[in-house]
Amino acid sequence: MVSIDEVAKLAGLSTATVSRALSGRGHVSPASRERVYTAAESLGYVVSSRASSLASGRTKNVGVIVPFLDRWFFSTVLSGATSALMRAGYDSTLYNITADAAVRQEVFSTFLRRQRVDAVVAVSIELDQDETGQLLDLGLPVIAIGGPNSRLRTLTVDNTAVARLATQHLIGLGHRDIAHIGASPEFDMDFHIPTQRRLGFEQALADAGITQNPAFLEPADFTVDGGFRAAKQLLGRPGPRPTAIFAASDEMAIGAILAARDLGFRVPQDLSIVGIDGHELGEFFQLTTVDQFPIAQGERAAAAILAQLEQTDAEIGGDLPFELIVRGTTARA
Structure with missing residues (x-):
């Protein structure tokens, strides 16, 4: 050596x-x-x-806390953050928060206190008062992505507005019988993102004077398979069928596309489908979506942390952008 x-x-x-x-x-x-x-x-x-x-006195290492590693959205945000940190000469240590409360507590009470990181990025994790206090006690720069926390610098997405934009797109195309594939209760955890997206959907319907059909709400688990099963229920049961589906994630929307084709429905001629996220497979499926730029979210979080570490005047915290991307899965009713 x-x-x-x-x-x-x-x-x-x-x-x-x-x-x-x-x-x-x-x-x-x-x-x-x-x-x-x-x-x-x-x-x-x-x-x-x-x-x-x-x-x-620096480790040149940033701790990144994520709720899931096997979900596309979180891994994509993580990729954006760690790539930006590497370009700046920083390593990353990953802390995967699991459903095990004891493991989660250990991350905050032990692992982060070993002083092996210079800063912490928390991705889409709703930190309680005790966890927030433990992070602040470290005396390190912290940035949280995904939701409000009055005690931390945060990067937030207005999930209600995101869902409202997706639903308004369908309404603008003349759809009135619009179904929503959201999350089952066990997935409505951090920041209640699924609930916020359902509220945005309901607000858009109410603003347009459309009466919501309770039969057009179907829970799923934010996966392609979950969206597939939910769409099968919406389209296969007796009674009125929707002319459009707003799925609370792109993966569920892709599942809905596959279910519609399996049942003989043409997309978008018979059924319009819109999702949220900006999934990398969206262009392949020609999916209309509200892109919330997950890679850029990670990059912006890294930039905010680096600004704190280097004590620059760069903007830290704030609202994250989103944009409606119209492709081939939506059309006039």
């Missing part, structure tokens, strides 16, 4: 100068700094994270 002394010898500088140049702490002339970088690169020298931490 190449040592810092070897870099100093090749650069023709003292070990102390090389250390200052590589750590970014202390004055080093531009010419000397360039000589150090050239020598380090030619020798394949990598700064020891442990030594750098001792010298700077």
Whole structure:
């Protein structure tokens, strides 16, 4: 393994100068700094994270807390955040919050207190007062994505407005018999996002003077299979059928497309379908969706954390953007 002394010898500088140049702490002339970088690169020298931490008090590591790893949306936000952090020279430590309350408590009471991270990003997790207090007690920069928390800097999406926009698109196409595939109660957890999206759906109907049909509400589990099963129920049971479906996620919307085709319904000629998220398969299925740019959410969270770590004047926190993307799964009634 190449040592810092070897870099100093090749650069023709003292070990102390090389250390200052590589750590970014202390004055080093531009010419000397360039000589150090050239020598380090030619020798394949990598700064020891442990030594750098001792010298700077920084671990160059950010903790990222996520509720699920096997769900497309959360993994996509995570990808955006960790990629942006890596570009800035930071590693990431992942903490997966599970349904086990004891494990969740251990993350906040033990793992984050080991002082192995410089900052924390919480992705779509509703932190209670105790968890928020434990994060603040760390004295580290924290950014939370997904919902309001009066004690933390947050990046939020107005899920009611997102759902209202999706539903208004269907109403604008002349649809009146609109069904909603939402979440079953066990998935209505952090920030009650499914409930907010259902409320946005109901508000849009009410604003348009449309009476909601209770039979046109079907729960699912935010997966393709869940959307498939829910759409089968909506389209296969006796009685009135919807002419359009608003699904609370793109994965459920894709499941609804597959169910409609399985039952012989043409999309969008017989049935319009719209989702939410901006799923990577949306273009393949020509899915109309409200894109909430999950990769950009992660990148913006990383930028907010880096701004706090570097004490810059960059904007921290605020509302996250969303946009209606009209494709081929919606048409006039």
